[in-house]
Amino acid sequence: MAKKKIADLLVDTLAGAGVERVYGVAGDSLNGITDSIRRQEQIRWIHVRHEETAAFAAGAEAHLTGRLAVCAGSCGPGNLHLINGLYDCHHSRVPVLAIAAQIPSHEIGSGYFQETHPEHLFAQCSDYCELISQTEQVPRLLEIAIQSALSRRGVSVIALPGDVALRDAVEQVPRLHFPEPKPSVCPSDDEIAALAKMLNESKKITILGGAGCAGAHTELIELASKLKAPIVHAMRGKEFIEYDNPFDVGMTGLLGFSSGYQAMMNCDVLVMIGTDFPYQQFFPKDATTIQIDIRGEQLGRRTKVNHGFVGDTKTTLRALLPKLDQHNDDKYLKSSLELYQKARKGLDELATGEPGRKPIHPQYAARVLDELAATDAIFSCDVGTPTIWAARYLKMNGKRRLLGSFNHGSMANALPQAIGAQVSHPGRQVVTLSGDGGLAMLMGDLLSLRQLQLPVKVIVFKNDALAFVELEMKAAGILDFATDLDNPDFAKMAEAAGLLGLTAETPDQVRPMITQALKHEGPALVEVVVDRQELVMPPTISLEQMAGFSLFMLKAVLSGRGDEVIDLAKINLSR
Numbered sequence: 001m002a003k004k005k006i007a008d009l010l011v012d013t014l015a016g017a018g019v020e021r022v023y024g025v026a027g028d029s030l031n032g033i034t035d036s037i038r039r040q041e042q043i044r045w046i047h048v049r050h051e052e053t054a055a056f057a058a059g060a061e062a063h064l065t066g067r068l069a070v071c072a073g074s075c076g077p078g079n080l081h082l083i084n085g086l087y088d089c090h091h092s093r094v095p096v097l098a099i100a101a102q103i104p105s106h107e108i109g110s111g112y113f114q115e116t117h118p119e120h121l122f123a124q125c126s127d128y129c130e131l132i133s134q135t136e137q138v139p140r141l142l143e144i145a146i147q148s149a150l151s152r153r154g155v156s157v158i159a160l161p162g163d164v165a166l167r168d169a170v171e172q173v174p175r176l177h178f179p180e181p182k183p184s185v186c187p188s189d190d191e192i193a194a195l196a197k198m199l200n201e202s203k204k205i206t207i208l209g210g211a212g213c214a215g216a217h218t219e220l221i222e223l224a225s226k227l228k229a230p231i232v233h234a235m236r237g238k239e240f241i242e243y244d245n246p247f248d249v250g251m252t253g254l255l256g257f258s259s260g261y262q263a264m265m266n267c268d269v270l271v272m273i274g275t276d277f278p279y280q281q282f283f284p285k286d287a288t289t290i291q292i293d294i295r296g297e298q299l300g301r302r303t304k305v306n307h308g309f310v311g312d313t314k315t316t317l318r319a320l321l322p323k324l325d326q327h328n329d330d331k332y333l334k335s336s337l338e339l340y341q342k343a344r345k346g347l348d349e350l351a352t353g354e355p356g357r358k359p360i361h362p363q364y365a366a367r368v369l370d371e372l373a374a375t376d377a378i379f380s381c382d383v384g385t386p387t388i389w390a391a392r393y394l395k396m397n398g399k400r401r402l403l404g405s406f407n408h409g410s411m412a413n414a415l416p417q418a419i420g421a422q423v424s425h426p427g428r429q430v431v432t433l434s435g436d437g438g439l440a441m442l443m444g445d446l447l448s449l450r451q452l453q454l455p456v457k458v459i460v461f462k463n464d465a466l467a468f469v470e471l472e473m474k475a476a477g478i479l480d481f482a483t484d485l486d487n488p489d490f491a492k493m494a495e496a497a498g499l500l501g502l503t504a505e506t507p508d509q510v511r512p513m514i515t516q517a518l519k520h521e522g523p524a525l526v527e528v529v530v531d532r533q534e535l536v537m538p539p540t541i542s543l544e545q546m547a548g549f550s551l552f553m554l555k556a557v558l559s560g561r562g563d564e565v566i567d568l569a570k571i572n573l574s575r
């Protein structure tokens with residue numbers, strides 16, 4: 001029997017680890033691997049148009065499934081294109097393996113055509129990043145990379161010269177054959193007892209929960225119920241915390257709700273659980289802070305912490321709950337919930353649309369999408385104002401999922417993440433909330449929807465601007481500049497690319513267009529022409545920010561752009 005090539009062993013090892021697909025763009029240095037994938041049936045090659053898309057798509061798959069996902073790029077520019085998407089995976093801590101093909105091994109160090117050093121380039125956005133130069137290293141190094149990605153929930157990169165991939169393998173089969181370990185991690189008995197004592201003696205407790213609360217909804221609600229504590233969620237925790245939650249008081253942060261902000265600022269004790277909410281200025285100064293996280297290095301990273309515990313949320317809360325007394329004073333909880341209802345009502349009032357009134361409020365489009373989307377839809381939202389509309393108007397229910405570039409904050413994430421979501425979840429409705437800037441940045445991959453026959457629905461918030469940045473400029477008191485977008489007709493472009501393309505220009509067109517797109521069997525794009533200047537006021541406005549806005553108004557008037565200030569006033573102040 002012919003000896004296996006290194007590429008074949010690599011593919012076998014990936015298949016043995018449960019990998020079902022590799023996202024990427026082909027290239028000479030990847031030929032061994034793509035050819036090996038062609039010859040077998042366990043792993044599918046997902047051909048996208050840009051390697052950044054491949055990395056974002058793999059990250060989305062890993063986030064949704066919790067399992068290892070894989071992307072690949074050819075040598076030099078091919079794998080360099082992966083880097084931004086891989087940074088996103090690294091920041092989101094999702095298990096992704098990147099195969100970075102390398103130039104011929106005997107040319108390394110000569111400044112050869114397309115030469116880069118992936119083991120240096122990717123070192124910052126991975127936990128494990130190594131060059132394979134000897135056939136004896138496979139499959140062991142690949143297995144270390146896989147174990148590292150899974151156990152550290154992060155990115156591993158294997159740099160593999162094209163010629164090494166084509167050499168005969170020394171080993172013939174993968175070495176590791178055990179299911180992924182799933183340990184329960186709990187603070188010690190003494191620590192749990194101390195934590196229970198502290199909470200039993202406290203009043204006005206607020207819980208800040210994040211993505212680390214996934215899978216622990218029941219325990220979290222029971223905790224809030226025992227402590228009579230409002231629950232604030234950080235953005236990545238939205239999909240796991242917000243639903244069926246009578247203690248929910250919304251998010252905090254610049255995009256948050258005033259109720260979330262108040263609950264954080266007014267508590268005596270803040271209990272942070274599975275969250276890395278990054279903004280220091282939104283933490284209370286005088287409260288006692290308790291933090292529970294599975295990774296010890298997270299404790300005290302964002303604010304001063306009085307008591308830190310290492311444990312996974314479910315195991316820790318299960319150990320803690322029987323030791324907690326039932327709190328009965330619900331005054332603080334009630335007032336927090338009242339504030340939330342008020343804030344929610346205020347936001348809902350902004351999400352309206354009068355027939356014929358142009359342009360459409362983006363909030364309205366988001367609300368209608370929320371109403372029409374499937375109960376188990378998977379949403380992805382672009383960085384920019386779509387993140388705000390998703391945070392405020394998409395309702396999670398325990399089945400729906402929400403993807404974004406929330407920790408890395410990269411534009412153009414929504415379409416590539418939708419590709420990963422749809423490929424890995426063929427039966428689910430996948431919908432993007434795309435910015436016009438974000439969509440244009442990786443627009444080539446609209447073609448992947450057609451080529452891969454992915455029925456993704458792309459909802460474009462067309463405001464002809466880099467609106468989020470414009471808002472930040474205004475808040476900083478500088479005149480907005482370099483934010484105009486002279487956009488094409490996205491619906492026509494979509495049609496030309498083989499998608500259904502629709503446009504909603506007035507509020508009464510939003511519902512029928514989104515309905516039609518969602519019903520359409522194949523991929524569809526709806527461009528919704530929305531207000532450019534919807535002010536997205538933070539839940540509390542600092543003096544500096546206030547000064548920023550006034551300064552903008554003054555400068556705008558001085559520079560003869562008084563019209564715009566009046567528009568702003570019309571859109572926002574009159575509401």
Ligand SMILES: Cc1cc2nc3c(=O)[nH]c(=O)nc-3n(C[C@H](O)[C@H](O)[C@H](O)COP(=O)(O)OP(=O)(O)OC[C@H]3O[C@@H](n4cnc5c(N)ncnc54)[C@H](O)[C@@H]3O)c2cc1C
Nearest residue numbers: 210211212235236237253254255274275276294312313406
């Ligand atoms: C334009 C823009 C604006 C934004 N504005 C806001 C805003 O106003 N408000 C806001 O909240 N966010 C905002 N974000 C998102 C923000 O940057 C962070 O991504 C988000 O707050 C982090 O959410 P998280 O803490 O839930 O998730 P992560 O940052 O992923 O943190 C999860 C934590 O849980 C821990 N963990 C994981 N598993 C477990 C487990 N089993 N048990 C215990 N711990 C575990 C991890 O170690 C980690 O520390 C914005 C993002 C963008 C792009």
Ligand SMILES: Cc1ncc(C[n+]2csc(CCOP(=O)(O)OP(=O)(O)O)c2C)c(N)n1
Nearest residue numbers: 384385410411435436437438465466467468
């Ligand atoms: C790759 C990248 N480039 C630039 C930025 C800075 N930035 C953040 S939001 C944003 C505007 C996004 O514009 P668009 O997608 O049109 O959404 P909008 O805010 O206009 O709704 C920009 C330029 C970024 N976060 N990522």
